[in-house]
Amino acid sequence: MIKSLSIQNYALIEQLDMELYRGLNIITGETGAGKSILLGSLELVMGKRADYGVLFDKKKKCIVEVTYDISNYNLKDFFLENDLDYDNEMIVRRIISPNGKSRAFINDEPVNLSTLKDLSSDLIQMHRQFDNLELNNPAYQLKLIDVFGDNNTLLEKYKTLFKSYKTDIKELNSLQEENNAFKKEMQFIEYQYSELEETFISFEDFKELEDSFSNLNNAESIKSNLLNAYNELVEGDFSIINRIDPILSDINNVALKSDFFDKTKEKFYDAIENLREVANDFLKISENTEYDAEKIAESKSRLDNLYSLMNKHKVDDIRQLIEIKNQLYQKLQKHFDVDREIKSLLAKIDKSQNKLDEYANKLSTKRQKSAISFTKKVLSVLKDLALPHSQLKVDIQKSENLNETGRDRVLFLFAANKGGEFKSIKDAASGGELSRLALSIESTIADKMALPTMIFDEIEAGISGEVARKMGIILKNMSDKHQLINITHSPQIAAKADYHYFVFKEIVKDNTKTNIRLLGKKERIEEIAKILSGDPPTKGALKNAKELIN
DSSP, rough: EEEEEEEETTTEEEEEEEEESSSSEEEEEEEEEEHHHHHHHHHTTTTTOOOOOGGTTTTEEEEEEEEOOTSSOOOOOHHHTOOOOOSSSEOOOEHHHHHHEEEETTTTTOOOOOHHHHHTTTTTEOTTTTTTGGOOEEEEHHHHHHHHHHHEEEOOOOOOHHHHHHHHHHHHHHHHHHHHHHHHHHHHHHHHHHHHHHTTOOOOHHHHHHHHHHHHHTTTHHHHHHHHHHHEEETTTTHHHHHHHHHHHHHHHHOOOOOOHHHHHHHHHHHHHHHHHHHHHHHHHHHOOOHHHHHHHHHHHHHHHHHHHHOOOOOHHHHHHHHHHHHHHHHHHHHHHHHHHHHHHHHHHHHHHHHHHHHHHHHHHHHHHHHHHHHHHHHHHHTTTOTOEEEEEEEEOOOOOOEETEEEEEEEEEEETTOOOOHHHHHOOHHHHHHHHHHHHHHHHHHGSSEEEEEESSSSTTTOOHHHHHHHHHHHHTTTTTTTEEOOOHHHHHHHEEEEEEEEEEETTTTTEEEEEOOHHHHHHHHHHHHHOOOSHHHHHHHHHHHHHO
């Protein structure tokens, strides 16, 4: 609700500050005193485009500031989505500079007008004659039927599931796009992977294959050289081993008592033994090495295939080729994973859709029943407000497609007179009739939802007397739980005020200025009496005013 309004340099207002309260706030004043100026300033903080012509003093900026209590409006998600700091008390400020530039702020954070409009739609509902009302909005009309029918619990279940359902569909579309794009290159990737898989070899096996091929290719040279080495070491009179024997004999005849000599002699013995073992190993390798043309051809073929693949994939060694194979495998695996995800999501979406259909059908049934009771109650109120022949139809049409509220589209159709043609609300009634219809509808659901601050501008147009008194009672009852602001010329409605404000013009230094003040009890009686009889009021009017207030 609105806690306070501050206006500087707007139209006929130089400076105006007013506190507002929960309950019925009535504003009266002479025609032309500036009541509509207050509404115009409020429209600025509701996101209406600014006009440089509204500046009282063309050299100074215009500032309109409203302080709200928003503790009951569940707006934390809105603040989070728009990256704004939330507090139960919120200040909205609109500034219009002399150069025509306009700025808007929420809790001192700059915002654009669309954000301001979105927020204000939850906080203020202004009913001005011939204005487009929120009531014209089919989404709001549906909300009214749901509120009246106590559909909130079922609707919240539906909305929660629908949000998850839409997220799943979005993810499914993304996965399918990814999969379709991948399928175009899938065949080629599978071919490349199969080609590498057929010739796959580990790094260790590749090195072994290269070494084996080299050995086979050089078998005769290896066999000949190692056999010669064995012979030079062991065989023949002039082999190294035979030539060492005399040296060994000389060393054995050395009669030297020394630990160091003993260790050195031991090393010499070990060297001779190692030499014999090496010679024998050379012989074994030589004997086991055979030239095998078939094996050479087989090894060469495998190596040629691997070298060809390296060249094809533009890599220098087997490690890089193995990495490419792994990457291709991961791509294929990802494709299979995506396929599994798609199948899983399709099953989940199908299950969600069945449940959403169930919820949507229940909502449709409840809405159809609620619409009948809702219509009867609204028409009953309209009858009390001097529209006895008015007709209201709640047209609920079912869509084939699910949306965020089910399958239903609601449209209110209205005819102000008996036998009149049903039309949409904005096309069916005069300003006064629209205001009374709005009041009837809002009063019907007032106890069921946290209404925004409701502002009515001369809602009593075309009525007076007993009907005006009944309207005042309706407004008073609604204001028990909500904030209502009503600009009126009706004494019957003004008498129901919890807080009565008087708008007046005064001349200060040859300038006409608009101001406002909260009236006390005696001032209220005088003001209502003036509305009844004129200024100054008659004694009868004063007496009548007291009776109306009491």
